[in-house]
Amino acid sequence: MQDKDSHKPEYQRSAELQSQMEKIGGRFLDRVLAEFDAMESALAVLGTGDAAALSALEMFAHRIHGSSAIFGFSALSEAAGALEALLASGQVQGSPVNAIPDIALGLAAVRAAAQAAHAGTASR
Protein backbone atom coordinates (compact mmCIF):
# COMPACT_ATOMS: atom_id res chain seq x y z
CA MET A 1 0.00 0.00 0.00
CA GLN A 2 2.86 2.32 0.72
CA ASP A 3 4.29 2.05 -2.80
CA LYS A 4 0.90 2.61 -4.40
CA ASP A 5 0.06 5.59 -2.18
CA SER A 6 3.40 7.31 -1.96
CA HIS A 7 2.87 9.23 -5.21
CA LYS A 8 -0.37 10.79 -3.96
CA PRO A 9 -0.34 14.40 -2.74
CA GLU A 10 -0.01 14.72 1.02
CA TYR A 11 -3.43 16.38 1.40
CA GLN A 12 -5.06 13.43 -0.37
CA ARG A 13 -3.29 10.88 1.80
CA SER A 14 -4.25 12.89 4.90
CA ALA A 15 -7.90 13.00 3.84
CA GLU A 16 -7.86 9.25 3.28
CA LEU A 17 -6.33 8.74 6.72
CA GLN A 18 -9.08 10.87 8.29
CA SER A 19 -11.71 8.83 6.54
CA GLN A 20 -10.12 5.55 7.61
CA MET A 21 -9.88 6.77 11.19
CA GLU A 22 -13.61 7.46 11.31
CA LYS A 23 -14.27 3.86 10.33
CA ILE A 24 -11.73 2.47 12.79
CA GLY A 25 -13.11 4.76 15.50
CA GLY A 26 -16.59 3.29 14.94
CA ARG A 27 -15.21 -0.22 15.34
CA PHE A 28 -13.32 0.88 18.45
CA LEU A 29 -16.58 2.10 20.03
CA ASP A 30 -18.35 -1.15 19.14
CA ARG A 31 -15.58 -3.05 20.87
CA VAL A 32 -15.68 -0.79 23.94
CA LEU A 33 -19.46 -1.05 24.30
CA ALA A 34 -19.25 -4.83 24.08
CA GLU A 35 -16.88 -4.92 27.06
CA PHE A 36 -19.13 -3.23 29.63
CA ASP A 37 -20.87 -6.42 30.72
CA ALA A 38 -17.49 -7.95 31.58
CA MET A 39 -16.53 -4.79 33.45
CA GLU A 40 -19.80 -4.87 35.42
CA SER A 41 -18.97 -8.46 36.34
CA ALA A 42 -15.50 -7.40 37.45
CA LEU A 43 -17.06 -4.68 39.59
CA ALA A 44 -19.44 -7.21 41.14
CA VAL A 45 -16.57 -9.39 42.42
CA LEU A 46 -14.36 -6.48 43.48
CA GLY A 47 -15.74 -6.73 46.99
CA THR A 48 -14.33 -10.25 47.35
CA GLY A 49 -10.80 -8.86 47.10
CA ASP A 50 -10.34 -10.19 43.57
CA ALA A 51 -7.10 -8.51 42.42
CA ALA A 52 -7.67 -9.65 38.83
CA ALA A 53 -10.99 -7.79 38.76
CA LEU A 54 -9.34 -4.55 39.85
CA SER A 55 -6.59 -5.08 37.31
CA ALA A 56 -9.14 -5.69 34.53
CA LEU A 57 -10.96 -2.47 35.39
CA GLU A 58 -7.71 -0.52 35.49
CA MET A 59 -6.63 -1.88 32.11
CA PHE A 60 -10.04 -1.12 30.60
CA ALA A 61 -10.04 2.49 31.86
CA HIS A 62 -6.45 3.04 30.79
CA ARG A 63 -7.01 1.68 27.29
CA ILE A 64 -10.08 3.82 26.69
CA HIS A 65 -8.43 6.90 28.18
CA GLY A 66 -5.46 6.64 25.84
CA SER A 67 -7.15 5.35 22.72
CA SER A 68 -10.45 7.19 22.48
CA ALA A 69 -8.87 10.64 22.26
CA ILE A 70 -6.90 9.49 19.21
CA PHE A 71 -10.24 9.16 17.43
CA GLY A 72 -11.46 12.50 18.76
CA PHE A 73 -13.78 11.09 21.45
CA SER A 74 -12.57 13.56 24.04
CA ALA A 75 -15.52 13.28 26.47
CA LEU A 76 -15.08 9.51 26.53
CA SER A 77 -11.36 9.88 27.10
CA GLU A 78 -11.97 12.28 30.00
CA ALA A 79 -14.51 9.98 31.64
CA ALA A 80 -12.15 7.01 31.29
CA GLY A 81 -9.26 9.11 32.59
CA ALA A 82 -11.28 10.02 35.68
CA LEU A 83 -12.09 6.36 36.27
CA GLU A 84 -8.44 5.39 35.76
CA ALA A 85 -7.34 8.00 38.29
CA LEU A 86 -9.94 6.79 40.79
CA LEU A 87 -8.86 3.16 40.39
CA ALA A 88 -5.22 4.12 40.91
CA SER A 89 -5.99 6.22 43.97
CA GLY A 90 -5.16 5.23 47.50
CA GLN A 91 -8.88 5.14 48.27
CA VAL A 92 -9.41 2.20 45.89
CA GLN A 93 -6.04 0.50 46.25
CA GLY A 94 -6.39 0.52 50.03
CA SER A 95 -10.02 -0.53 50.30
CA PRO A 96 -11.76 -1.44 47.03
CA VAL A 97 -14.94 -2.48 48.84
CA ASN A 98 -15.62 0.99 50.19
CA ALA A 99 -14.94 2.54 46.79
CA ILE A 100 -17.34 0.33 44.83
CA PRO A 101 -20.13 2.96 44.66
CA ASP A 102 -17.70 5.55 43.27
CA ILE A 103 -16.26 3.06 40.79
CA ALA A 104 -19.79 2.15 39.67
CA LEU A 105 -20.52 5.82 39.07
CA GLY A 106 -17.28 6.22 37.12
CA LEU A 107 -18.00 3.16 35.01
CA ALA A 108 -21.51 4.42 34.30
CA ALA A 109 -20.06 7.76 33.17
CA VAL A 110 -17.69 5.96 30.78
CA ARG A 111 -20.56 3.90 29.38
CA ALA A 112 -22.72 7.01 28.88
CA ALA A 113 -19.86 8.79 27.11
CA ALA A 114 -19.23 5.76 24.88
CA GLN A 115 -22.90 5.56 23.98
CA ALA A 116 -22.98 9.29 23.19
CA ALA A 117 -19.89 8.96 21.01
CA HIS A 118 -21.42 5.96 19.26
CA ALA A 119 -24.63 7.90 18.61
CA GLY A 120 -22.51 10.70 17.18
CA THR A 121 -20.65 8.43 14.78
CA ALA A 122 -23.87 6.71 13.72
CA SER A 123 -25.39 10.04 12.75
CA ARG A 124 -22.44 11.07 10.55
Add this chain to the structure above:
Amino acid sequence: MPTRTAQGGGNLSRRPLQSVLYVDDEPDIREVVELSLALAADLKVESCGSGEQALKVLPILRPDMVLLDVMMPGLDGPGTLARMKADPLLAAVPVVFLTAKALPAEIRRFLALGAVAIIPKPFDALKLAEQVQTIWNGLSDAG
Protein backbone atom coordinates in the same frame (compact mmCIF):
# COMPACT_ATOMS: atom_id res chain seq x y z
CA MET B 1 2.43 17.61 24.63
CA PRO B 2 5.77 17.44 22.83
CA THR B 3 7.78 14.31 22.33
CA ARG B 4 10.37 13.74 25.08
CA THR B 5 13.72 12.38 24.00
CA ALA B 6 16.81 11.08 25.74
CA GLN B 7 20.19 12.64 25.10
CA GLY B 8 22.33 10.47 22.81
CA GLY B 9 22.25 6.69 22.73
CA GLY B 10 20.48 4.37 20.32
CA ASN B 11 21.26 3.51 16.74
CA LEU B 12 23.74 6.06 15.46
CA SER B 13 23.63 5.32 11.75
CA ARG B 14 22.81 8.15 9.37
CA ARG B 15 20.77 6.15 6.88
CA PRO B 16 17.06 6.88 6.47
CA LEU B 17 14.53 5.24 8.74
CA GLN B 18 13.30 2.23 6.79
CA SER B 19 11.43 -0.07 9.14
CA VAL B 20 9.44 0.14 12.36
CA LEU B 21 7.76 -2.44 14.59
CA TYR B 22 4.76 -1.19 16.57
CA VAL B 23 3.62 -3.20 19.61
CA ASP B 24 0.19 -2.60 21.15
CA ASP B 25 -2.55 -4.89 22.45
CA GLU B 26 -5.24 -2.57 21.04
CA PRO B 27 -5.96 -3.69 17.45
CA ASP B 28 -7.65 -0.43 16.44
CA ILE B 29 -4.65 1.62 17.54
CA ARG B 30 -2.28 -0.73 15.70
CA GLU B 31 -4.29 -0.08 12.56
CA VAL B 32 -4.19 3.68 13.09
CA VAL B 33 -0.44 3.65 13.69
CA GLU B 34 0.15 1.55 10.58
CA LEU B 35 -1.91 3.95 8.49
CA SER B 36 -0.28 6.99 10.10
CA LEU B 37 3.25 5.79 9.51
CA ALA B 38 2.34 4.87 5.95
CA LEU B 39 2.16 8.62 5.35
CA ALA B 40 5.95 8.46 5.40
CA ALA B 41 7.07 7.18 2.03
CA ASP B 42 9.34 4.13 1.96
CA LEU B 43 8.78 3.26 5.63
CA LYS B 44 7.95 -0.40 6.22
CA VAL B 45 5.67 -0.84 9.23
CA GLU B 46 4.95 -4.12 11.02
CA SER B 47 2.91 -4.53 14.18
CA CYS B 48 2.11 -7.12 16.80
CA GLY B 49 -0.15 -7.37 19.83
CA SER B 50 2.07 -8.20 22.77
CA GLY B 51 5.55 -7.94 24.23
CA GLU B 52 5.94 -11.69 23.97
CA GLN B 53 5.14 -11.64 20.24
CA ALA B 54 7.52 -8.72 19.74
CA LEU B 55 10.41 -10.65 21.24
CA LYS B 56 9.68 -13.52 18.87
CA VAL B 57 9.54 -11.45 15.68
CA LEU B 58 12.25 -8.90 16.48
CA PRO B 59 15.20 -11.17 15.60
CA ILE B 60 13.51 -11.95 12.28
CA LEU B 61 12.31 -8.47 11.34
CA ARG B 62 15.31 -6.54 12.71
CA PRO B 63 13.49 -3.18 12.48
CA ASP B 64 15.34 0.13 12.68
CA MET B 65 13.10 1.23 15.55
CA VAL B 66 10.48 -0.22 17.92
CA LEU B 67 7.43 1.69 19.11
CA LEU B 68 6.07 0.17 22.32
CA ASP B 69 2.83 0.66 24.17
CA VAL B 70 3.53 0.78 27.92
CA MET B 71 0.52 -0.90 29.53
CA MET B 72 -0.19 -4.28 27.97
CA PRO B 73 -1.42 -7.56 29.44
CA GLY B 74 1.36 -10.05 30.08
CA LEU B 75 4.74 -8.61 29.24
CA ASP B 76 4.27 -4.84 29.31
CA GLY B 77 6.32 -2.21 27.47
CA PRO B 78 9.01 -1.67 30.14
CA GLY B 79 9.33 -5.46 30.56
CA THR B 80 9.75 -5.88 26.81
CA LEU B 81 12.40 -3.17 26.72
CA ALA B 82 14.28 -4.82 29.60
CA ARG B 83 14.30 -8.14 27.72
CA MET B 84 15.54 -6.39 24.59
CA LYS B 85 18.35 -4.69 26.51
CA ALA B 86 19.42 -8.08 27.87
CA ASP B 87 19.69 -9.53 24.36
CA PRO B 88 22.88 -8.52 22.51
CA LEU B 89 21.06 -8.88 19.20
CA LEU B 90 18.33 -6.42 20.20
CA ALA B 91 19.97 -4.17 22.77
CA ALA B 92 20.89 -1.42 20.30
CA VAL B 93 17.48 -1.17 18.62
CA PRO B 94 16.02 2.23 19.60
CA VAL B 95 12.76 1.95 21.53
CA VAL B 96 10.13 4.68 21.73
CA PHE B 97 7.24 4.41 24.16
CA LEU B 98 3.77 5.51 23.11
CA THR B 99 1.81 6.02 26.29
CA ALA B 100 -0.98 7.83 28.05
CA LYS B 101 1.23 7.57 31.16
CA ALA B 102 3.28 10.60 30.23
CA LEU B 103 3.68 12.38 33.55
CA PRO B 104 7.19 13.78 34.16
CA ALA B 105 8.16 11.13 36.75
CA GLU B 106 7.05 8.36 34.41
CA ILE B 107 8.88 9.90 31.47
CA ARG B 108 12.07 10.00 33.55
CA ARG B 109 11.58 6.36 34.50
CA PHE B 110 11.06 5.27 30.88
CA LEU B 111 14.14 7.16 29.71
CA ALA B 112 16.17 5.66 32.54
CA LEU B 113 15.08 2.22 31.39
CA GLY B 114 16.65 2.94 28.03
CA ALA B 115 13.84 4.33 25.88
CA VAL B 116 15.12 6.94 23.43
CA ALA B 117 11.87 8.93 23.43
CA ILE B 118 8.28 9.04 24.63
CA ILE B 119 5.35 9.96 22.41
CA PRO B 120 2.33 10.79 24.59
CA LYS B 121 -1.10 9.39 23.80
CA PRO B 122 -3.25 10.70 22.40
CA PHE B 123 -0.98 11.35 19.44
CA ASP B 124 -1.95 13.21 16.29
CA ALA B 125 -2.31 10.54 13.61
CA LEU B 126 -1.50 13.06 10.90
CA LYS B 127 1.80 13.97 12.57
CA LEU B 128 2.97 10.66 13.98
CA ALA B 129 5.18 9.79 11.00
CA GLU B 130 6.86 13.18 11.27
CA GLN B 131 7.40 12.72 15.03
CA VAL B 132 8.97 9.30 14.52
CA GLN B 133 11.18 10.61 11.73
CA THR B 134 12.29 13.52 13.93
CA ILE B 135 13.27 11.10 16.71
CA TRP B 136 15.23 8.99 14.24
CA ASN B 137 17.01 12.04 12.85
CA GLY B 138 17.86 13.11 16.40
CA LEU B 139 19.49 9.74 17.06
CA SER B 140 21.45 10.06 13.84
CA ASP B 141 22.56 13.60 14.67
CA ALA B 142 23.75 12.42 18.08
CA GLY B 143 26.17 10.11 16.27
